[in-house]
Amino acid sequence: MRMIESIEPTRWNTLKTEAIDMDSDFHWTDDRLLQSEAEVLRAHGVHDRLVIADSRSRPDDLARVIELLRERQERSGSSRTGVDCIISCLILSIRRFEDL
Secondary structure, eight states: OOGGGGOOOOOOSSOGGGGSOTTSOOOEEESOOOHHHHHHHHHTTOGGGEEEOOTTTOTTHHHHHHHHHHHHHHHHTSOOHHHHHHHHHHHHHHHHHHHO
8 A cells, every 4th residue: 555545634523723823824724624614714704814725636736725825925015934834834745745
């Protein structure tokens, strides 16, 4: 079995939104969002910070997310370390999966 096929998804016992400081400048990339999580984001007016990435059906979708985050960063006119960190982590993830 290929190593990538042995990776199991994380199991959450609570809403993922409970781990997010809604007042912070965050971006959230996920493949599946619960309706209740979407409602929490909408209630706080931060639903636009979510980016759905589906690499199961679109293997290159993380590359799309990287471009989207770069565009958001450029539009904001600021150098946002958080976005840079997310982009770096996504690139590292892509490289690791390509090596498996």
